[in-house]
Amino acid sequence: MQPDLTEKILELIRRTSSSLPADVEERLKASIEKEEPGSAARGALETIMKNIQLSRQNSTPICQDTGTPIFYAYYPEGWSTRKLKEQIRAALAEATKRSYMRPNAVDAIYDKNSGNNLGGDDFPYIHFEEVDAGQPLMIELMLKGGGCENVGAQYSLPNNQLGAGRDLAGVRKVVLDAVQKAQGQGCAPGILGVAIGGDRGSSYVKSKEILFDKVGERNADPELAMLEERLTQEANQMGIGPMGFGGKTTVIDTKITGLSRLPASYFVSVSYMCWAYRRRKMTVKGDEVVYD
Amino acid sequence: MREITLPISDETIREIKVGEPVLLTGIMVTGRDTAHKWLAETFIKKTRAPMDDDLQVYEELKKLLNGSVIYHCGPVVSGIETKEYKFVAAGPTTSIREEPYQADVMKHFNLKGVIGKGGMGPKTLKGCEETPGVYFHAIGGAASFIAQSVTKVLGVYKLDFGVPEAFWVIEVKDFPAVVTMDAHGGSQHAVVDESSKKVLDELLAKPY
Numbered sequence: 001m002q003p004d005l006t007e008k009i010l011e012l013i014r015r016t017s018s019s020l021p022a023d024v025e026e027r028l029k030a031s032i033e034k035e036e037p038g039s040a041a042r043g044a045l046e047t048i049m050k051n052i053q054l055s056r057q058n059s060t061p062i063c064q065d066t067g068t069p070i071f072y073a074y075y076p077e078g079w080s081t082r083k084l085k086e087q088i089r090a091a092l093a094e095a096t097k098r099s100y101m102r103p104n105a106v107d108a109i110y111d112k113n114s115g116n117n118l119g120g121d122d123f124p125y126i127h128f129e130e131v132d133a134g135q136p137l138m139i140e141l142m143l144k145g146g147g148c149e150n151v152g153a154q155y156s157l158p159n160n161q162l163g164a165g166r167d168l169a170g171v172r173k174v175v176l177d178a179v180q181k182a183q184g185q186g187c188a189p190g191i192l193g194v195a196i197g198g199d200r201g202s203s204y205v206k207s208k209e210i211l212f213d214k215v216g217e218r219n220a221d222p223e224l225a226m227l228e229e230r231l232t233q234e235a236n237q238m239g240i241g242p243m244g245f246g247g248k249t250t251v252i253d254t255k256i257t258g259l260s261r262l263p264a265s266y267f268v269s270v271s272y273m274c275w276a277y278r279r280r281k282m283t284v285k286g287d288e289v290v291y292d
Numbered sequence: 293m294r295e296i297t298l299p300i301s302d303e304t305i306r307e308i309k310v311g312e313p314v315l316l317t318g319i320m321v322t323g324r325d326t327a328h329k330w331l332a333e334t335f336i337k338k339t340r341a342p343m344d345d346d347l348q349v350y351e352e353l354k355k356l357l358n359g360s361v362i363y364h365c366g367p368v369v370s371g372i373e374t375k376e377y378k379f380v381a382a383g384p385t386t387s388i389r390e391e392p393y394q395a396d397v398m399k400h401f402n403l404k405g406v407i408g409k410g411g412m413g414p415k416t417l418k419g420c421e422e423t424p425g426v427y428f429h430a431i432g433g434a435a436s437f438i439a440q441s442v443t444k445v446l447g448v449y450k451l452d453f454g455v456p457e458a459f460w461v462i463e464v465k466d467f468p469a470v471v472t473m474d475a476h477g478g479s480q481h482a483v484v485d486e487s488s489k490k491v492l493d494e495l496l497a498k499p500y
Contacts, residue, residue, distance in 0.1 A: 040470050040480075043313065044431050047468070051437035061381040064368045064435040064456075099380045102368040103455050111326070113454030147386040147410070147432065162496060169500035180492040183485060185386050185410035187432040234495050238488040243432060244410060245470070246484045276433040 002079055008282060008289045009091035009139065015291055016141045016280040017066050017100045019056045023215040024191075024252075024277045028052075031189060031242075031249040041247025048242070048275060059100070063187075063276040066101040067143035069117070069124035070208065074140075077133040085126055088139075092117050092124055137284040140212055148190060148274035151182035152207075154200060157266040166266040168227055171196055171256075172234075178270040179235045179251060184244015187274035191215065192231065192254040195269045197261035207271040210255045212279055219256055228254045242275075295466075299359025300404040305424050308471050310478040314428065316467040319446065320407070321356050322365045324385055326457040327450070328393040336396050349449045349459070356461060357401040361428065364390065364408035366456025368435070369445070377445040379462065381435035384409040387427075395419025411472055411481030420475050427473035429480075441467040 028048060035042035055062040071088055075081060093116040095101045105119035106112065117124070131138075155174040157166045162177055164170035175194055182190070195206035218225035231254040241247025252275075261267065281292040296304065298318025308314070323331070333340040335350055342350070367382040387394075387408030394406060394416040405425050406412070409432035420426055430438060442462050449459040472480040 040311065040313070043470070047431045047434050047437060051431075051434040054440070055381075055436040058436060060436040060439070061368050062435060063433040064366060064381040064383050064439075065385065066368070099368050099370045102366065102381070106454065113456070115454070145433075150386065172500060173496055176492055176495055180488050183410065183481065183488070184432075185388060187409070237495065238491045240484055240488050243429065244481060244484055245429075245472070246480065246487075274433060 002083060003284075004087060005084070005284065006087045006090045006094070008284070009088055010094050012139060012141055012280055012282045012291065013069070013091060013095040014059060014098075014100045016143055016278050017061045017095070018059045019280075020052050020062055020276065021279060024275075025052055027215050027252045028189070028275060031252065034248045035242070036247075039247060040243075040245040041241040041249070044242040044245060045249070061100065061102070062278060063145055063274070064102055065145040065147065066104060067145040067278070068104070068149065069101070070142040070144060071124055071126045072129065072140040072209075072212065073126065074129050074131050074135070074138040076131055076135050076137060079137065081128045084128070088124065088126060089118055138281065140281045141279065142208070142212060143278040144208065145187070145274055145276065148186035148272045151178075151186040152204070152269070152271045153178040153181065154204060154270070155268045157268060168223065171268050172227060172231065174268050175231050175254075175270055176234060176238075178272070179240070180238055182272055183240055184242075186272040187276065188240055188244060189242055189249045189252045189275050191252055191273040191277055192235070193271040193273065194254065194256045196256065196258045196267075198259040198267060198269075199262070199265065200267060202259060203267040203269040204271065206257055206259050207269040210257045211271060211273050211277070213255055215253045217255070224256050224258075228256050298361060300361075301359075302404075302424055305404050305426055306475050308426050308474055309476070310471055310474050310480050312471045314469055314471060316361070316407075316428070316469065317465050318360065319356065319461065319463050320361050320363050321353065322363045322367065322458075322460040322462065324364050324366055324457060325389055326453045327459055328390045328397060330450070330453075331397055331400075332393040336400050352449065353459065354401060357403055359402060359404055361405035361407055362397070362403055364406065367439070367460060369455055369460070372455065377448065379439045379442040379445060379460075382439040382442055383433055383435035384430040386410045387412050391415060395422075398423045398425050407467075407469055411479065417473055417477060417479050417482075420473055421477055424475035426471050426475055428469035429472040430467075430469045438467070441465055
């Protein structure tokens with residue numbers, strides 16, 4: 001018999017919205033020292049650190065834009081995804097009632113906010129993936145705000161204006177262009193998820209999916225790992241800084257992944273994640289639920 | 293740190309320069325995408341006829357906005373069902389989306405400033421010179437922290453726009469922000485955009 005996980009998922013949402021993961025917090029904290037004492041950039045980072053503490057302590061949203069809820073559920077063979085979906089939706093409506101989440105689902109045609117974070121079939125976004133019957137159930141949640149979502153970008157290579165061809169050299173150019181265009185509007189310092197290949201849809205999805213990985217985790221391919229490091233470093237040379245105030249910390253990490261493409265297409269998708277990089281995980285082993 | 297009480301005089305506004313950290317105290321109103329579109333279409337460009345309570349809300353807003361600031365914010369508010377409203381999380385939203393409307397809204401309502409994040413463009417900068425007004429940059433994402441400076445929710449208009457899009461009338465104490473656009477044509481955003489573009493061009497010219 002499949003258990004009712006509504007309460008447990010509600011707790012996952014509370015944690016995700018109010019408590020920033022340790023790897024992100026550490027990276028932000030470390031960047032304070034890089035900014036000039038008394039600068040607006042340093043002031044911004046200090047305020048960010050205070051906000052992280054306060055949100056965790058009071059179970060209040062880190063950011064008022066509690067974002068698009070993106071769920072990835074890895075369910076053991078035999079579980080009902082229909083029931084899991086119902087439970088996720090019920091938990092999200094309850095989380096909204098408790099002010100862990102802002103009502104964020106607006107019907108794009110009729111301009112009506114549903115009031116409970118439940119839109120059509122696509123809001124919240126839920127991806128199901130079946131695993132072996134013996135494996136535990138695992139649900140990951142990411143909350144991605146609209147400000148950073150709006151500065152995401154997709155390029156179809158070659159791009160003549162930037163002199164970007166269909167290779168990693170071209171990828172580097174368009175990613176740097178995306179960071180410059182974003183300025184501070186995606187709530188820098190940001191984290192970049194880059195997907196190379198796919199069609200327009202799958203490419204964007206992949207560029208977000210990779211953001212579930214930890215900060216500092218590198219691609220297994222040494223050349224891509226090097227490009228990830230290089231992009232973070234070069235993005236920071238542009239001096240955009242926290243909030244776009246000017247400063248040394250613009251991007252705190254870059255992640256790259258690849259997927260198959262058509263011979264005719266070469267897409268590079270950049271998902272920009274704001275500093276409020278909210279992602280959490282829950283694992284269900286029998287009666288026990290573990291949150292990371 | 294400059295402490296500013298709302299409403300603000302033109303004299304004070306002209307004294308404020310880009311880069312100054314400030315603390316704001318007084319009564320302000322939130323308003324973002326739907327709000328700006330509605331204000332511009334119904335009362336400024338008049339491409340849409342007022343209906344329902346539109347004119348009544350307009351009269352109230354005229355009084356509230358005169359000499360004060362509008363805050364680009366879609367808050368998380370508790371007590372929606374009981375109408376005992378409290379701001380739980382209330383950081384700024386990205387301002388550039390209001391670029392088509394902002395300068396006109398500033399002039400029409402005699403707004404002395406805008407609070408938001410990410411900065412705004414040349415049209416708003418010109419509006420800041422003419423009104424005069426300034427752009428106050430709040431820290432994006434610092435929502436729990438900023439909500440602490442909201443001491444009271446005095447009321448709400450157009451709640452049918454949805455909680456994030458409604459006009460929330462709030463009383464704030466020591467609301468923290470940094471001035472990034474002033475009434476003298478200064479814009480930190482234009483400066484950073486230009487300098488970062490220069491570095492980008494250098495980086496693009498480098499071999500892989």
